[in-house]
Amino acid sequence: MVLSFKLQRMNAMNMVRVSCIMILLLGVRASYSQKFPETVRVEGGTFTMGNNEVTEPEDSVALPLHPVTIKTFRMAKTETTVAQWRAFCNATGRRMPNAPSWGWIDNHPVVNISWDDAVSYCKWLSDTTGKTYRLPTESEWEYAARGGKKSKGFIYAGGQSMYSTGWYEENSNAGTQPVAQKRANELGLFDMSGNVWEWCQDWYGPYTADAQNNPQGSNDNQYFKILRGGSWNYVMAGCRVAHRNYFSPESRLNDYGFRVVMEDDGKATETTETQPAGTTKEPEKSKKNSKKN
DSSP states (O other), rough: HHHHHHHHHHHHHHHHHHHHHHHHHHHHHHTTTSSSSSSEOOEEEEESSOOOOSSSGGGGGGGGGGEEOOEEEEEEESSOOOHHHHHHHHTTTTTOOOOOOOOOOOBBBBBSOOOOHHHHHHHHHHHHSSEEEEEEOOHHHHHHHTTTGGOOOSBBBSSSOOOHHOTTTSSSSOOOOTTTOOOOOTTTTTOSSSEEEEEEEEOOOOOOSSSSOOOOSSSSOOSEEEEOOOOOOOGGGGGGOOHHHHHHOEEEEETTEEEEEEEESSSSOOOOOOOOOOOOOOOOOOOEEEEEO
């Protein structure tokens, strides 16, 4: 009788634990499947933009190093999710993009999005909320990915290990993964390295060594828009915070997405979680950045 009572009590306690975990997981999923993006305040400052570790010919586009000053802005904690994009489509009568092979999952980043699509979303979000949303400039993106004023100098957004900080070709299981599952960076931003490439506002152009103040990109080459961050099917070297990519703005691929920024309104920064539960570590393999989009 005593043993039976103890077993029943243990089973009941286990059920309570499971229920609590399920509620927590559902809460996390709902948080990043909400209609509008949650933003983090990125305090302005000056940083050194670019990459002086040239290991592949394509790394040279991140040279020369140059000082850049950025004003304060707000950035979405995560890449724009399927749920957030669907809210936009439902409100505007727009069709969803072609679904990737794994289908549409609400808390995954939306893909098959062109630069023009992303700009349309920002305009709708601005009109709907009364706030000013847009794509980040390339310099804002890199400043935020590096951790802004809180930067610890990591090569990936949030750490020295790509396995711990983001989804790339060796750990993604050949597709996007739910946002905010890997380690956030110093500002509480998730998936700045990996998961999907993120469109930036700028036209692509070569760097110069001149100091710049809130640069807006090139006015000379208006053929390609900047993409940053690497993706689920890219090598780890392409997910470094300084790595640059670019493509035509009408392109829609199954690893192209985006995140938004919002003009700063002076309000306090939201509480951020910088280390999600369940983060694991694994030794990384040395691999050259030979894959190209």
